[in-house]
Amino acid sequence: KAGVTQTPRYLIKTRGQQVTLSCSPISGHRSVSWYQQTPGQGLQFLFEYFSETQRNKGNFPGRFSGRQFSNSRSEMNVSTLELGDSALYLCASSLEASYNEQFFGPGTRLTVL
Amino acid sequence: KQEVTQIPAALSVPEGENLVLNCSFTDSAIYNLQWFRQDPGKGLTSLLLIQSSQREQTSGRLNASLDKSSGRSTLYIAASQPGDSATYLCAVLGGSSNTGKLIFGQGTTLQVKP
Numbered sequence: 455k456a457g458v459t460q461t462p463r464y465l466i467k468t469r470g471q472q473v474t475l476s477c478s479p480i481s482g483h484r485s486v487s488w489y490q491q492t493p494g495q496g497l498q499f500l501f502e503y504f505s506e507t508q509r510n511k512g513n514f515p516g517r518f519s520g521r522q523f524s525n526s527r528s529e530m531n532v533s534t535l536e537l538g539d540s541a542l543y544l545c546a547s548s549l550e551a552s553y554n555e556q557f558f559g560p561g562t563r564l565t566v567l
Numbered sequence: 568k569q570e571v572t573q574i575p576a577a578l579s580v581p582e583g584e585n586l587v588l589n590c591s592f593t594d595s596a597i598y599n600l601q602w603f604r605q606d607p608g609k610g611l612t613s614l615l616l617i618q619s620s621q622r623e624q625t626s627g628r629l630n631a632s633l634d635k636s637s638g639r640s641t642l643y644i645a646a647s648q649p650g651d652s653a654t655y656l657c658a659v660l661g662g663s664s665n666t667g668k669l670i671f672g673q674g675t676t677l678q679v680k681p
Contacts, residue, residue: 458610487668497656499668510668544610546669556601556669558611 456481458547458559466565472533475562479526479547485509486528487556488520491542500543503528504551532564540566569594571659573672580647581680588642588675590657595635598661601669602631602642605654615642619661647679 459478467473479486487510488500499512503522520530526547532539542561548554570593580586590600599618603611615624615631617640623632630643640657654676658669 460610489669496673497658497669497671499670502668512668542608546611555613555616557613558603560610563608 458557460545460559460562464563467535468567471535474529474531475543477528477545483547483549484526485548487546488530489544535566537566569670571670571672573675577676579678584647586644588655590640592638592659595638597659600640600659603656649679649681652679
């Protein structure tokens with residue numbers, strides 16, 4: 455069974471631009487969560503989607519948004535990029551509810567110049 | 568507000584040693600606790616999941632325990648190998664706010680020397 459996939463793996467953008475990251479969950483998984491990982495803040499929850507609906511949201515500004523499609527694939531978008539958005543963005547999927555075991559993808563490394 | 572702490576932040580041991588990594592959390596109302604491994608620049612690999620009703624889980628050389636009442640979990644690694652070198656993260660799900668999100672500790676970076 456294929457694991458969680460994320461594309462692209464690496465991105466370089468400049469301040470003010472916007473970016474879209476993609477996540478394909480494990481087949482059959484319906485819950486997708488997004489996390490930001492930085493050396494200073496560690497891993498922080500962005501949001502969770504289930505059945506195309508945002509079910510939970512972390513403490514991030516409105517520049518961070520996401521969506522989920524009917525096939526459970528998810529995208530997150532960051533608009534008006536700032537230097538501080540440079541991070542590893544990780545996606546996790548689980549079967550039905552977030553209290554099931556969560557499986558993470560390899561991440562997308564975003565660098566903002 | 569749920570907070571997760573991992574001690575020690577870093578650990579260096581000779582190959583073959585048994586070791587224990589510690590994780591503590593402030594709110595005992597959790598759904599589950601999950602241990603992950605992260606290699607440099609990589610994603611997270613799930614090692615063990617302990618549901619709130621369970622006391623321990625085992626997988627190969629790994630054993631994780633959970634004591635909800637005291638807000639503690641330990642990850643025991645038997646007969647450590649150089650390939651075990653990585654950062655180990657614990658994360659809890661749930662808490663009185665019930666946001667459904669994983670709250671992570673800062674991790675313990677383990678180095679196993681040949």
